[in-house]
Amino acid sequence: xxxxxxxxxxxxxxxxxxxxxxxxxxxxxxxxxxxxxxxxxxxxxxxxxxxxxxxxxxxxxxxxxxxxxxxxxxxxxxxxxxxxxxxxxxxxxxxxxxxxxxxxxxxxxxxxxxxxxxxxxxxxxxxxxxxxxxxxxxxxxxxxxxxxxxxxxxxxxxxxxxxxxxxxxxxxxxxxxxxxxxxxxxxxxxxxxxxxxxxxxxxxxxxxxxxxxxxxxxxxxxxxxxxxxxxxxxxxxxxxxxxxxxxxxxxxxxxxxxxxxxxxxxxxxxxxxxxxxxxxxxxxxxxxxxxxxxxxxxxxxxxxxxxxxxxxxxxxxxxxxxxxxxxxxxxxxxxxxxxxxxxxxxxxxxxxxxxxxxxxxxxxxxxxxxxxxxxxxxxxxxxxxxxxxxxxxxxxxxxxxxxxxxxxxxxxxxxxxxxxxxxxxxxxxxxxxxxxxxxxxxxxxxxxxxxxxxxxxxxxxxxxxxxxxxxxxxxxxxxxxxxxxxxxxxxxxxxx
Amino acid sequence: xxxxxxxxxxxxxxxxxxxxxxxxxxxxxxxxxxxxxxxxxxxxxxxxxxxxxxxxxxxxxxxxxxxxxxxxxxxxxxxxxxxxxxxxxxxxxxxxxxxxxxxxxxxxxxxxxxxxxxxxxxxxxxxxxxxxxxxxxxxxxxxxxxxxxxxxxxxxxxxxxxxxxxxxxxxxxxxxxxxxxxxxxxxxxxxxxxxxxxxxxxxxxxxxxxxxxxxxxxxxxxxxxxxxxxxxxxxxxxxxxxxxxxxxxxxxxxxxxxxxxxxxxxxxxxxxxxxxxxxxxxxxxxxxxxxxxxxxxxxxxxxxxxxxxxxxxxxxxxxxxxxxxxxxxxxxxxxxxxxxxxxxxxxxxxxxxxxxxxxxxxxxxxxxxxxxxxxxxxxxxxxxxxxxxxxxxxxxxxxxxxxxxxxxxxxxxxxxxxxxxxxxxxxxxxxxxxxxxxxxxxxxxxxxxxxxxxxxxxxxxxxxxxxxxxxxxxxxxxxxxxxxxxxxxxxxxxxx
Numbered sequence: 001x002x003x004x005x006x007x008x009x010x011x012x013x014x015x016x017x018x019x020x021x022x023x024x025x026x027x028x029x030x031x032x033x034x035x036x037x038x039x040x041x042x043x044x045x046x047x048x049x050x051x052x053x054x055x056x057x058x059x060x061x062x063x064x065x066x067x068x069x070x071x072x073x074x075x076x077x078x079x080x081x082x083x084x085x086x087x088x089x090x091x092x093x094x095x096x097x098x099x100x101x102x103x104x105x106x107x108x109x110x111x112x113x114x115x116x117x118x119x120x121x122x123x124x125x126x127x128x129x130x131x132x133x134x135x136x137x138x139x140x141x142x143x144x145x146x147x148x149x150x151x152x153x154x155x156x157x158x159x160x161x162x163x164x165x166x167x168x169x170x171x172x173x174x175x176x177x178x179x180x181x182x183x184x185x186x187x188x189x190x191x192x193x194x195x196x197x198x199x200x201x202x203x204x205x206x207x208x209x210x211x212x213x214x215x216x217x218x219x220x221x222x223x224x225x226x227x228x229x230x231x232x233x234x235x236x237x238x239x240x241x242x243x244x245x246x247x248x249x250x251x252x253x254x255x256x257x258x259x260x261x262x263x264x265x266x267x268x269x270x271x272x273x274x275x276x277x278x279x280x281x282x283x284x285x286x287x288x289x290x291x292x293x294x295x296x297x298x299x300x301x302x303x304x305x306x307x308x309x310x311x312x313x314x315x316x317x318x319x320x321x322x323x324x325x326x327x328x329x330x331x332x333x334x335x336x337x338x339x340x341x342x343x344x345x346x347x348x349x350x351x352x353x354x355x356x357x358x359x360x361x362x363x364x365x366x367x368x369x370x371x372x373x374x375x376x377x378x379x380x381x382x383x384x385x386x387x388x389x390x391x392x393x394x395x396x397x398x399x400x401x402x403x404x405x406x407x408x409x410x411x412x413x414x415x416x417x418x419x420x421x422x423x424x425x426x427x428x429x430x431x432x433x434x435x436x437x438x439x440x441x442x443x444x445x446x447x448x449x450x451x452x453x454x455x456x457x458x459x460x461x462x463x464x465x466x467x468x469x470x471x472x473x474x475x476x477x478x479x480x481x482x483x484x485x486x487x488x489x490x491x492x493x494x495x496x
Numbered sequence: 497x498x499x500x501x502x503x504x505x506x507x508x509x510x511x512x513x514x515x516x517x518x519x520x521x522x523x524x525x526x527x528x529x530x531x532x533x534x535x536x537x538x539x540x541x542x543x544x545x546x547x548x549x550x551x552x553x554x555x556x557x558x559x560x561x562x563x564x565x566x567x568x569x570x571x572x573x574x575x576x577x578x579x580x581x582x583x584x585x586x587x588x589x590x591x592x593x594x595x596x597x598x599x600x601x602x603x604x605x606x607x608x609x610x611x612x613x614x615x616x617x618x619x620x621x622x623x624x625x626x627x628x629x630x631x632x633x634x635x636x637x638x639x640x641x642x643x644x645x646x647x648x649x650x651x652x653x654x655x656x657x658x659x660x661x662x663x664x665x666x667x668x669x670x671x672x673x674x675x676x677x678x679x680x681x682x683x684x685x686x687x688x689x690x691x692x693x694x695x696x697x698x699x700x701x702x703x704x705x706x707x708x709x710x711x712x713x714x715x716x717x718x719x720x721x722x723x724x725x726x727x728x729x730x731x732x733x734x735x736x737x738x739x740x741x742x743x744x745x746x747x748x749x750x751x752x753x754x755x756x757x758x759x760x761x762x763x764x765x766x767x768x769x770x771x772x773x774x775x776x777x778x779x780x781x782x783x784x785x786x787x788x789x790x791x792x793x794x795x796x797x798x799x800x801x802x803x804x805x806x807x808x809x810x811x812x813x814x815x816x817x818x819x820x821x822x823x824x825x826x827x828x829x830x831x832x833x834x835x836x837x838x839x840x841x842x843x844x845x846x847x848x849x850x851x852x853x854x855x856x857x858x859x860x861x862x863x864x865x866x867x868x869x870x871x872x873x874x875x876x877x878x879x880x881x882x883x884x885x886x887x888x889x890x891x892x893x894x895x896x897x898x899x900x901x902x903x904x905x906x907x908x909x910x911x912x913x914x915x916x917x918x919x920x921x922x923x924x925x926x927x928x929x930x931x932x933x934x935x936x937x938x939x940x941x942x943x944x945x946x947x948x949x950x951x952x953x954x955x956x957x958x959x960x961x962x963x964x965x966x967x968x969x970x971x972x973x974x975x976x977x978x979x980x981x982x983x984x985x986x987x988x989x990x991x992x
Binding site for chain 1: 570571572573574575576577578579581582583584585586589590592593604605606607609610611612613614615616617618620621635637638639640641643645647654657658660661662667669671672677679681691699702703704706707709710713717819820822823824825871872873874905907910919920921923924927930933934935936937938940941951954955
């Protein structure tokens, strides 16, 4: 792997990604402890444990002979997924599906169409965007054809690429959403993860603030669906045009804009003196820096208007957004905060982030307007805005609030033959039920009824269907409703 | 990237993957031509096209000023996804979702639980299994921590890893499914793709053939759901134990088994003389080779029984499977074919593959029993079987049979304000509908009604909801049912 001659902060690349910085390492629900810092204790499940795993002792096990092993040699594998990544065993997958289904249902309610892109992209797609500083945490490598590729750190550049590729064939505005895995490479010093999933919604082709208002509305809808209220979370909102107006006063050239925003975004993470030093290093005067920092500390729109004057786009956009928020019904969720800049270099207008009101967690989601991203890719600009919403911080918040849903496996039927010769008939009964949309856990071995009941309890089966010899002769099977204990016989044809 | 000192065929690694070999390059539905060979003609959409893309000219566009660009420099990007990978624009995503939802619904009907693993795994997970020859087409690289990692070529090793990790905490049998993206790296000489999605179902802990019968039943159910019949496809079935019994006769050591199977799997792809040479090279005598090839040409179970004798497990397993197929109701889909071996080294018993009866396509799916995979990973063995079913060949088949579903965007409502000041009220109306589960495409700009109707046609909106000033004063909105032209007014509260 060649040395990477890039030296920029992660934050340049992926502010949408910055909930990563939260030391959350555990998988969604499967964890050893409730402390976020203990969560990177891995399940160093000794292989000997697996050796003791329940051994199948079905009726046919006698037929098994110790056949040839696949290779002559045996090597113990690391049973954990690669550092910083997660497995999704059923219990975690249920939670992931629940969350993703909420993302997808909200997107559907807002009339958005689902899209996807390769998790592997050309590295240039991510290094180009933010200028010279970019790749500190890009999960990049060279493929066998000597191409520089990267596991995507975020989804927006791929979206822009696809929009440009589609060209004239699309009608604006586009309303697109995606739920995809994103990657970053970072030293695993604080139990941070190297992958997460992110829900993105983007509106391409709408220049006005109605688009941002609609996006924030969809996030509010998501929060409400999963039980999160305005007393749990809020949105901090500002506009990059505030900075732009200040920079203009000091005749800072346009091409410094992204760089300055990226530096300023670090304001709550590194000492102010460091920020000043960095701003000075890119050419801002002491005076300009002081004015910038002053403006960033403004916490009300009225005060901002006094400072900037009422004629600029920053004030007009923000006023309109707060006015729309009233109509949309989420004004209590919104607050102006000039210090919100977001770390991605490409934002140009309104920026916002969702935060927990207790202030314990990193940003839950974030987004904004990026009207000039397309031109950095060599195409004509199209006004656009969007947000990213990760799967990590929201699960933390739900856990803290006791809002994680109870999700368990649930099958409609467990179907079992009373002796081995009847297994084929049990399969027939199972298929009749499945054709009617009923899920069936078919018992595939000859097992005692005690075992079957235990399994039925584990799978939360609603009914037990028993296939016995004399019953089969009469064309019926036995049914037991497991919640009530009710038992009856039913003709095969009437099984439903 | 270090040179890879591995020299084994792709087929050793991933027979479940071998529909890749089909020269299908196009994305699921988005294509320039119906010929599979023209499909790798990329949409070299000139950036100038994008430049001509419909320019948004909403009421607010006057407020836009050419703000600062993100970076000083502009570089044209490649608008195509990396070689051998796909984007999923909305039309392709709808097809993918339709197919995956069928995979998931069938899995649910069979009582399987969904799982997932990282797309990036330790390289050792894939190189270990099949012995010394493995990595020809593994998409592997070294990460910044000097770890050898790979984009997974198949899902089964990760599943085995997770089962071992879970150890005693799981109750057997496990019935697990997953739909995940798999990767391979190959020179792009024939328009082959480097990624595909694969549906896997696995049963862990059942030693008997009922498990294989259940897996094949689930695939048959999938086929039926998507309109594929027994005259379109069938399953070729054999057992690796057939080969095992022949090898035993010639005292071939057990640790040669996987290697021999992998060579034999190539029988329809390379000349028989090559096969003989390779078998000879791993130490088989001419006599053993001739006997192996003779047995592989057997096309009926009766003939096989005459040749091997009736007492072995191979015959017993196969007979039982065909007998169960009668009960399950899919015996017409099944045929014995001794030449089916499958390319993965880890199979030990029944092996099967789904094929199109016209013989035009590669295997649609494939699977089998792998009772000794766990011990190659250093754990105790657990009997297991499973299959992989890719997203490429099945779509080819559906296309050839004219069975691809018509899937289009469909929103319930398009909601539009009659003038700009009413946009907030339109949002209120939209939210009332969304709270009742109705999807709404909210018009976010001030647009002429002609534009709105055009958009409604494109999104297949069922109703147009118009928010006008005088109506709003009266607490009503106008509704037009777009299919019938019916128009009426409705109170906001009664909107549903």
